[in-house]
Amino acid sequence: MSSAYWTQPISDQVSAVNSGRVSSESLVVQVRDEIERREADLSAWVGLVRDHADAARAQDHAGTSLPMRGISLGVKDLIDVAGMPTRAGSVTTSNAPADTDADCVSRFRDLGAIIQGKTVTTEFGYFSPGPTRNPHAPDHTPGGSSSGSAAAVGAGVIPVALGTQTAGSLTRPAAFCGTAGMVLAQGSTSLAGITGLSESLDSLGILTRTSVDLHYAYTAFAGAPTRTVAPARTALVWDGSELGTLHPTMTRLLQIVPDLLREIDVEPATLDWDDHVRTLADDHVTVMSKEAAATLRAVYDEQADQLSPQLRELVSDGQRVQADAHKAALVRRDRSRAELDQRLGMDTIIVGPAALGPAPRGLTATGSPVLSRPWQLLGSPVVVVPGLRTEEGLPLGLQLIAQPGREDVLLQTAIRLERVLRATPAIQEQE
Numbered sequence: 001m002s003s004a005y006w007t008q009p010i011s012d013q014v015s016a017v018n019s020g021r022v023s024s025e026s027l028v029v030q031v032r033d034e035i036e037r038r039e040a041d042l043s044a045w046v047g048l049v050r051d052h053a054d055a056a057r058a059q060d061h062a063g064t065s066l067p068m069r070g071i072s073l074g075v076k077d078l079i080d081v082a083g084m085p086t087r088a089g090s091v092t093t094s095n096a097p098a099d100t101d102a103d104c105v106s107r108f109r110d111l112g113a114i115i116q117g118k119t120v121t122t123e124f125g126y127f128s129p130g131p132t133r134n135p136h137a138p139d140h141t142p143g144g145s146s147s148g149s150a151a152a153v154g155a156g157v158i159p160v161a162l163g164t165q166t167a168g169s170l171t172r173p174a175a176f177c178g179t180a181g182m183v184l185a186q187g188s189t190s191l192a193g194i195t196g197l198s199e200s201l202d203s204l205g206i207l208t209r210t211s212v213d214l215h216y217a218y219t220a221f222a223g224a225p226t227r228t229v230a231p232a233r234t235a236l237v238w239d240g241s242e243l244g245t246l247h248p249t250m251t252r253l254l255q256i257v258p259d260l261l262r263e264i265d266v267e268p269a270t271l272d273w274d275d276h277v278r279t280l281a282d283d284h285v286t287v288m289s290k291e292a293a294a295t296l297r298a299v300y301d302e303q304a305d306q307l308s309p310q311l312r313e314l315v316s317d318g319q320r321v322q323a324d325a326h327k328a329a330l331v332r333r334d335r336s337r338a339e340l341d342q343r344l345g346m347d348t349i350i351v352g353p354a355a356l357g358p359a360p361r362g363l364t365a366t367g368s369p370v371l372s373r374p375w376q377l378l379g380s381p382v383v384v385v386p387g388l389r390t391e392e393g394l395p396l397g398l399q400l401i402a403q404p405g406r407e408d409v410l411l412q413t414a415i416r417l418e419r420v421l422r423a424t425p426a427i428q429e430q431e
Contacts, residue, residue: 006030010071010159010213014112017059017070024056024070028114031072034157035116041138042155043131044148046077047084048117056114066112067220073108074161076149077118078125080193081105088195089123089130089145092303102193104162104204104221111220119148119161122366124296125169125197128308129366135177136393140359143173144366146205150177153207154395160217163205166197167288167376168355168369170205174384175397176359176367180214180414181207185404186379189222198291200330201284201376211385211414218411230347231413232402235261236271238352243281243370247357249390249427257351257398260424264416271350273343276336280374283329287377290326293318333377340378341403349410350401351417354384358394375401383410387421391428 005013005022016022032052039045049055052072059069080086080098082105087093101109109115120130122145132147134140135155142151146163150170153161154177163170165183174181184204196202206221208214218224237257240246246254258268293300293315300307300315307315344350353371360367375382383400390396398417402410 006034007156009210010068010208010216013071013159014067014069018065024059024114025053027070028052028056028072028116031116031158035152038155038157042133042135042151042157044119044152044155046087046118046120046148049081049084049115052114052116059112059114068108068217069112071113071160072116072158073113074116074119074149074152074158075105076146076161076163077121078164078195079105079162081115081118084118086195088125089121089128090307092299092306098193100193103190105193107221113160116158119152121145122147123308123311124195125164125166126314127310127366129363133363134359136395137359139363140361140394141176141363141366143176143355143359145169146173146207147366149207150174150179150181153177153179153209156209159209159213161207163207164194165203165205165372165376166201167284168372170207171354171372171382171384171397171399172367172369174207174386175354175395178386178389178395178397179207179209179384180211180386180418181205181384182214182218183376183382185381185407188381188404197295198288200287200291203376203379211383211411211418214383215411215415218407222407224408227408229408229412231264231416232266232349232409233347234267234269235349235351235413236343237268238271238350240353240356240371241274241277243278244356244368246353248429249396250353250357252427253388253396253398254353256424260417260420261351263420264413266413271352276339277374279332280336280377281370283332284373284377286321286325286329289314289318290321291318293321337378344403346406347409349406349413352399352401354397354399358390358396372399375399380404381407381410383414385414385417385421387418388424389426391426396427
């Protein structure tokens with residue numbers, strides 16, 4: 001029955017459209033109905049397109065089999081969509097519609113995806129939250145800055161959404177909202193048409209309901225050939241390097257990760273790299289603040305009173321960072337990249353917490369990005385794996401990290417790990 005297709009895996013939806021069992025228009029209209037039904041609870045969208053049904057109908061009339069044909073897409077409001085403004089979560093930006101799509105949006109359109117609208121972001125992708133609520137606990141943060149995209153996917157109302165990451169802007173909301181998520185390796189795809197914050201750190205991200213869907217969407221987007229790739233043979237388990245205080249439920253999850261890895265035939269070992277990780281986390285702050293101060297200089301000089309205290313502090317801190325300190329941080333990053341390349345090789349990945357714990361209670365902050373900072377500075381591809389929850393029903397996410405070029409290994413490992421996570425009993429805070 002066509003009414004069930006929009007909830008199915010992306011590959012099943014596309015197969016149904018390409019075979020004529022359901023129309024793109026039917027799928028897209030049903031997704032829009034669900035978006036509108038849930039929006040009062042989620043506040044995930046800043047604007048919806050009006051021509052979604054027309055665009056889907058055009059796909060039906062074209063009769064061309066495409067890998068994302070009829071699939072609804074949400075787009076973070078840092079990313080240009082032709083005909084819609086890009087407000088970047090700020091009152092300082094123009095309400096004029098963008099003339100063209102960002103390159104990533106254009107790519108998804110070419111693959112047959114249908115844009116549903118723009119999703120909420122924190123202010124300029126930093127810390128000041130928007131109105132979005134966590135789909136699993138409305139009094140808990142959805143994370144940020146890809147708040148709306150993660151909440152919409154985590155609520156199941158849309159199968160795929162685009163986000164971005166400069167610190168923990170995709171990994172954290174993916175973990176908090178219980179979605180699969182992928183941060184693409186820096187430099188692996190065009191960021192044209194995206195409002196950035198830090199040129200050395202900004203990355204594109206994809207959020208989906210499951211790791212299987214993530215593998216499908218990323219493969220289509222990247223244009224990668226379909227091939228059989230084995231999961232990782234070894235995983236270095238990372239405990240967070242004491243970058244922050246882990247919630248007891250995350251500590252308990254990490255205690256069972258080695259057994260979960262063995263269950264999917266991945267040999268666990270311990271990541272002994274704390275000095276590098278702590279230095280990278282500190283250097284990330286230096287690089288981000290310095291480059292954000294340059295990016296936001298004009299708006300800070302002209303409209304500082306319209307910016308949040310958090311963003312003003314970021315710019316102010318960045319203005320005090322000397323050029324030599326910024327350069328030294330990037331030199332240390334490059335040395336760590338080379339060191340990590342030797343450690344990981346072709347079939348070893350890192351597994352660790354995607355966030356300090358489940359989504360914190362409250363909507364005035366978005367949680368700490370500290371566990372993403374080292375890997376974001378390195379520019380590594382990262383996959384967030386959903387599937388496990390606390391006894392209270394809050395999602396707990398793990399992140400998988402590898403070197404650029406090993407995305408298939410990450411995704412295949414994520415698919416297998418998600419299966420065992422979903423079969424694992426909820427994590428209790430105390431035994």
